[in-house]
Amino acid sequence: MTTPLLTYLRSTVQTDQISVSDFMKTALSHPEFGYYSTRQAIGKSGDFITAPEVSQLFGEMLAGLLLHIWQLYNKPDSCLFEAGPGRGTLLADIDRTYSRLAPDLAKSDWYLLEASPALQDQQTATLPQRTVRHISTLSDLPKQPLFGIANEFFDALGVDQAIYKNGAWHHRMIDIATDELSFSIGPKLTLEQLKTFQAPGTAKPDDIIETSPVGLHLMQSLSTHIAYHGGALIICDYGKTDNHGDTLQAVKDHKAIPVLSAPGESDLTHWVDFDALSTVAKNAGARLIGPVPQGQCLRQLGIEARASQLRQPDNPAADRALIAALDRLLSPAQMGQAFKIALLVPQGDGTPPGFLDATAPMRTGEMS
Numbered sequence: 001m002t003t004p005l006l007t008y009l010r011s012t013v014q015t016d017q018i019s020v021s022d023f024m025k026t027a028l029s030h031p032e033f034g035y036y037s038t039r040q041a042i043g044k045s046g047d048f049i050t051a052p053e054v055s056q057l058f059g060e061m062l063a064g065l066l067l068h069i070w071q072l073y074n075k076p077d078s079c080l081f082e083a084g085p086g087r088g089t090l091l092a093d094i095d096r097t098y099s100r101l102a103p104d105l106a107k108s109d110w111y112l113l114e115a116s117p118a119l120q121d122q123q124t125a126t127l128p129q130r131t132v133r134h135i136s137t138l139s140d141l142p143k144q145p146l147f148g149i150a151n152e153f154f155d156a157l158g159v160d161q162a163i164y165k166n167g168a169w170h171h172r173m174i175d176i177a178t179d180e181l182s183f184s185i186g187p188k189l190t191l192e193q194l195k196t197f198q199a200p201g202t203a204k205p206d207d208i209i210e211t212s213p214v215g216l217h218l219m220q221s222l223s224t225h226i227a228y229h230g231g232a233l234i235i236c237d238y239g240k241t242d243n244h245g246d247t248l249q250a251v252k253d254h255k256a257i258p259v260l261s262a263p264g265e266s267d268l269t270h271w272v273d274f275d276a277l278s279t280v281a282k283n284a285g286a287r288l289i290g291p292v293p294q295g296q297c298l299r300q301l302g303i304e305a306r307a308s309q310l311r312q313p314d315n316p317a318a319d320r321a322l323i324a325a326l327d328r329l330l331s332p333a334q335m336g337q338a339f340k341i342a343l344l345v346p347q348g349d350g351t352p353p354g355f356l357d358a359t360a361p362m363r364t365g366e367m368s
């Protein structure tokens with residue numbers, strides 16, 4: 001299918017093949033043709049629903065966790081942060097929670113990392129009473145403790161793939177010259193690239209491994225910030241703790257579709273490699289706690305007690321909707337197990353609520 005995004009790509013890219021990460025970046029985030037700039041992607045009338053769109057309970061629990069850590073630090077002057085805030089629903093839930101429980105923290109400025117100009121406007125409109133600054137690089141963050149969240153952000157960043165063919169790892173590319181987009185085999189990985197991909201020495205033909213250069217770069221900046229200035233960042237995403245397998249997926253109208261079938265008109269994500277994020281955090285002097293399954297984390301944070309407070313026995317429809325939303329967040333068959341939550345904090349060894357059974361994942365043989 002030829003889409004405006006594809007026409008743009010063909011007119012600007014001089015080669016027939018582009019990397020998976022370049023394709024994802026343009027398809028999702030190009031300010032004019034990208035998916036997030038041209039469509040109302042998130043929500044019931046969009047293509048997919050995220051946890052904050054399921055229920056206010058999600059934002060309230062995570063705001064409570066950040067607030068708890070802020071209090072443990074003796075309530076320092078801080079900046080608030082969100083990466084990829086989408087429609088701003090989570091921003092509103094967090095702001096409401098801080099306003100009620102920690103008005104001093106609520107008064108802090110918000111720093112938002114958001115590629116889509118249309119979503120930037122929506123996010124600013126969500127918090128008319130606050131100072132909201134959109135930044136294009138993390139070096140624009142003030143040198144203060146940061147309390148923030150990245151929900152379904154890392155999975156939307158470009159991922160690169162390598163495929164094992166003829167006894168060697170090759171770049172997996174996307175052929176944009178043909179009518180139907182298809183995957184193709186690129187050059188062999190250099191020694192440096194084998195290292196970046198953490199490529200295993202032996203593999204089976206057609207095995208695929210992944211790495212997200214932008215994701216790791218942003219993680220490094222956030223980890224360095226938190227290691228030096230303090231704070232905490234919650235990272236929530238569909239993810240796992242290795243880099244094996246092809247995890248790319250496309251979604252349109254709440255259904256999975258073939259990954260390359262609607263470039264610029266479908267959401268594209270990959271499963272986040274939390275192990276790789278954890279390694280970057282540790283190398284930067286910070287610590288990533290978890291990931292743990294969302295159901296376990298939200299239960300430990302007290303979501304069921306909060307849901308009981310919100311029940312509406314006099315309004316059966318609203319009450320049923322609340323129970324359904326709780327089930328959607330907690331049930332292993334829905335978002336409870338596969339969706340993961342991790343917490344980036346400075347080095348240390350305490351374990352905050354939400355992560356009581358968590359162990360920091362680490363690749364074997366790496367660092368002491």
Ligand code: SAH
Nearest residue numbers: 036050084085086113114115116151152156
């Ligand atoms: N956190 C929101 C939205 C998740 S969708 C929610 O939970 O509902 C992913 C978000 O990340 C969108 O806001 C998208 O525009 C933004 N995004 C994707 N790639 C980005 C990039 N490279 N830089 C900044 N924002 C990006």
